[in-house]
Amino acid sequence: xxxxxxxxxEARAEFSRLASGQQIRALANALxxxxxxxxxxxxxxxxRRVVRSLLPVGAEVYNNTSRTLEVIGVAEDIxxxxxxxxxxxxxxxMDREMQGREMRQLSAAPDWVVGSVHAVTERGSLLIASASGxxxxxxxxxxxxxxxxxxxxxxxxxxxxxxxxxxxxxxxxEDLRARRACGRLAFxxxxxxxxx
Amino acid sequence: MSMIDYDARPVTPQIVLVGHRASAVGYSIxxxxxxxxxxxxxxxVDDTERVAGLLTVQEANPxxxxxCILPNGMxxxxxxxEGVAAGLGMVSAPTLSEYDLTIxxxxxxxxxxxxxxxxxxxxxxxxxxxxxxxQAGTTSMIENYLGFPQGISxxxxxTRAAAQARRFGAEVLLARRLAxxxxxxxxxxxxxSDGTTVRSRAMLLASGVEWRRLEVPGIDxxxxxxxxxxxxxxxxxxxxxxxxxxxxxxxxxxQAVIRFSRYAAHVTLLVRGSSLEASMxxxxxxxxxxxxxxxxxxxxxxxxxxxxxxxRALMVSSRxxxxxxxxxxxxxxxxxxxxxxxxxxxxxxLDRAGYVRTGAAVSSSAGALDGxxxxxxxxxxxxxxxxxxxxGDVRSGSIKRCAAAIGEGSMAVALVHQRLAEIGGx
Numbered sequence: 001x002x003x004x005x006x007x008x009x010e011a012r013a014e015f016s017r018l019a020s021g022q023q024i025r026a027l028a029n030a031l032x033x034x035x036x037x038x039x040x041x042x043x044x045x046x047x048r049r050v051v052r053s054l055l056p057v058g059a060e061v062y063n064n065t066s067r068t069l070e071v072i073g074v075a076e077d078i079x080x081x082x083x084x085x086x087x088x089x090x091x092x093x094m095d096r097e098m099q100g101r102e103m104r105q106l107s108a109a110p111d112w113v114v115g116s117v118h119a120v121t122e123r124g125s126l127l128i129a130s131a132s133g134x135x136x137x138x139x140x141x142x143x144x145x146x147x148x149x150x151x152x153x154x155x156x157x158x159x160x161x162x163x164x165x166x167x168x169x170x171x172x173x174e175d176l177r178a179r180r181a182c183g184r185l186a187f188x189x190x191x192x193x194x195x196x
Numbered sequence: 197m198s199m200i201d202y203d204a205r206p207v208t209p210q211i212v213l214v215g216h217r218a219s220a221v222g223y224s225i226x227x228x229x230x231x232x233x234x235x236x237x238x239x240x241v242d243d244t245e246r247v248a249g250l251l252t253v254q255e256a257n258p259x260x261x262x263x264c265i266l267p268n269g270m271x272x273x274x275x276x277x278e279g280v281a282a283g284l285g286m287v288s289a290p291t292l293s294e295y296d297l298t299i300x301x302x303x304x305x306x307x308x309x310x311x312x313x314x315x316x317x318x319x320x321x322x323x324x325x326x327x328x329x330x331q332a333g334t335t336s337m338i339e340n341y342l343g344f345p346q347g348i349s350x351x352x353x354x355t356r357a358a359a360q361a362r363r364f365g366a367e368v369l370l371a372r373r374l375a376x377x378x379x380x381x382x383x384x385x386x387x388x389s390d391g392t393t394v395r396s397r398a399m400l401l402a403s404g405v406e407w408r409r410l411e412v413p414g415i416d417x418x419x420x421x422x423x424x425x426x427x428x429x430x431x432x433x434x435x436x437x438x439x440x441x442x443x444x445x446x447x448x449x450x451q452a453v454i455r456f457s458r459y460a461a462h463v464t465l466l467v468r469g470s471s472l473e474a475s476m477x478x479x480x481x482x483x484x485x486x487x488x489x490x491x492x493x494x495x496x497x498x499x500x501x502x503x504x505x506x507x508r509a510l511m512v513s514s515r516x517x518x519x520x521x522x523x524x525x526x527x528x529x530x531x532x533x534x535x536x537x538x539x540x541x542x543x544x545x546l547d548r549a550g551y552v553r554t555g556a557a558v559s560s561s562a563g564a565l566d567g568x569x570x571x572x573x574x575x576x577x578x579x580x581x582x583x584x585x586x587x588g589d590v591r592s593g594s595i596k597r598c599a600a601a602i603g604e605g606s607m608a609v610a611l612v613h614q615r616l617a618e619i620g621g622x
Contacts, residue, residue: 058363063207070207079208080267082285085359089206093235095432097458098336099349 006176007169015169019155023122027155030124044072047149052077054147055084055112062087062107064115064135068149074114107134113143118170119154119162127162129170208267211236211284213275214250215262217434218506220420222262224277230430231327231334232370233355234284238434278390281371290394291367295319297612298386298396300374300539303330304598305588306402307357308605313612314364321394322366323386325373329354330404331448331532331589332598334427336455339479341599351429353598369394374403374538382583382619384542397619398612401539401552401579401586402605405532405596410443414501422507423526427452431525435460439522441510443498444529445469450480452527457487464521465492466512468530498526534590543567545580551592554579575611577604583615 028038041047051074055061063069063078063086079086087110094103115135119127126148130136139146156162211229215222217240229236239246247256255263255273264275266283281287297313299306302324313320327333335350358368373389383397407425415423424431427448432455440460442452445467457463465484471494472481484490499518500511510521534550545553545564555576558564564580577585587608588594588601
């Protein structure tokens with residue numbers, strides 16, 4: 001169970017530190033070797049431009065919840081520009097009672113997913129945590145195309161450090177945000193507390 | 197990245213509407229947004245705590261309601277459907293000075309025609325006053341449409357069809373009604389309610405039908421305040437725990453019952469006829485019979501309403517006796533009246549019920565071909581005006597089924613090609 005106060009000072013210091021240029025280059029090479037196309041950019045603005053250039057006009061796009069995507073304007077581009085078919089607003093206004101099956105199909109296999117990761121190792125292992133698991137399926141296999149926008153602070157040395165980043169930094173931070181947003185995520189808090 | 201998907205709600209700011217639940221304008225905006233798949237938050241003006249955080253004292257003035265706060269922060273007070281549509285960037289101008297085909301109405305027939313015409317390279321524009329999908333777009337679940345063994349909701353079918361039409365290059369002009377059609381050379385000019393004009397070499401009227409009005413004293417004053425025409429998808433959640441009455445014996449009424457039974461405490465279906473079998477698909481009848489909170493009353497008509505600021509009860513007549521039926525909301529899904537406003541004055545030949553005559557029905561109608569300028573007879577879906585076609589529910593003799601309308605819309609495109617070849621340039 002988390003304290004509800006967010007990550008500790010130690011975790012904040014360790015896991016919000018930006019990776020070096022050398023680490024970023026090593027990661028880019030590792031990801032390219034795994035068949036993942038990588039663009040290294042210097043700013044959020046540039047990342048936004050790259051995402052725009054990758055998404056075809058009219059594409060069906062699911063944007064995962066991500067502070068990074070919100071802050072740099074990618075979420076705004078997807079949901080409000082009119083250039084794409086954003087799935088998130090469409091799903092939100094669907095009738096859960098009558099359209100549950102259609103909602104499951106739409107969210108499980110979108111043409112494009114734009115999201116992020118919670119950690120990535122220098123050797124290119126991507127670590128993603130999802131409370132319900134709904135974000136995992138499309139990224140791993142359901143989506144036609146996946147774009148991940150990853151900040152330099154998410155690069156970690158190895159898998160164990162990546163898992164620590166999730167349990168000691170991401171989850172307490174998320175827990176804090178969730179309590180502020182809706183205060184109704186006790187099930188998740190207890191589930192993660194037991195695992196952690 | 198967040199670990200929590202927050203119920204897939206949008207992450208960017210959404211529209212907020214503040215007003216009285218019993219507001220006809222508020223309902224028209226909710227209906228428009230809901231049918232266009234635009235998420236919004238409705239805040240009832242009686243929710244004083246929430247309203248205080250959203251509106252100034254001046255904005256909360258009854259004269260200023262409903263208030264719409266757009267995602268960019270712009271505030272519309274009082275809000276109108278047209279203002280909201282424009283504020284959201286949903287009102288676009290036609291991009292071309294002339295099209296090959298103008299389609300009036302983006303229901304199943306119009307969307308099918310838009311998809312086929314655009315996919316075959318024609319320059320196409322569709323005009324739609326509310327939302328793609330027409331009446332079928334409000335249907336909760338179409339279970340007998342070919343190719344969808346588990347059924348498909350009307351809104352999903354409409355969303356997919358509109359996306360398909362746009363992908364092929366068709367334009368869809370929303371939130372404006374057809375005001376007038378005039379002929380210009382071999383083509384036509386459509387004048388829209390906002391003054392926009394659209395020129396085209398051929399035209400397809402696929403405007404469908406609107407719900408027949410219930411002739412009951414006092415009912416018009418309650419529109420949007422407990423009385424609704426159609427299945428009212430935007431109202432389903434707000435009927436949670438309520439007593440709902442639905443009038444009608446057709447598939448639309450049956451679909452509405454199934455939708456509202458998921459939310460309402462009790463649903464009463466009022467049917468004028470003696471049974472459902474003559475007017476409703478068997479699969480719907482079977483589903484209705486399994487619903488524990490649904491009552492079907494045949495041989496029953498609404499004769500009066502009881503209301504204060506909103507609907508409270510209905511007086512219903514059955515076999516000579518009148519009883520009181522408590523109802524928080526009444527949804528009227530009876531029959532259809534052909535939607536020819538703005539089109540009929542160009543000189544279309546109509547049948548006695550007001551539906552548009554086409555093909556052989558034109559030729560066999562006395563006087564309908566007076567002034568017909570061509571040596572050939574009208575093509576199968578062509579009206580008494582060359583190059584002006586009709587398809588779907590608005591057409592005289594059409595089968596009132598979604599699949600039939602889609603078939604007619606597709607077929608119309610082949611006939612449009614013939615007409616365009618006739619006048620040259622194709």
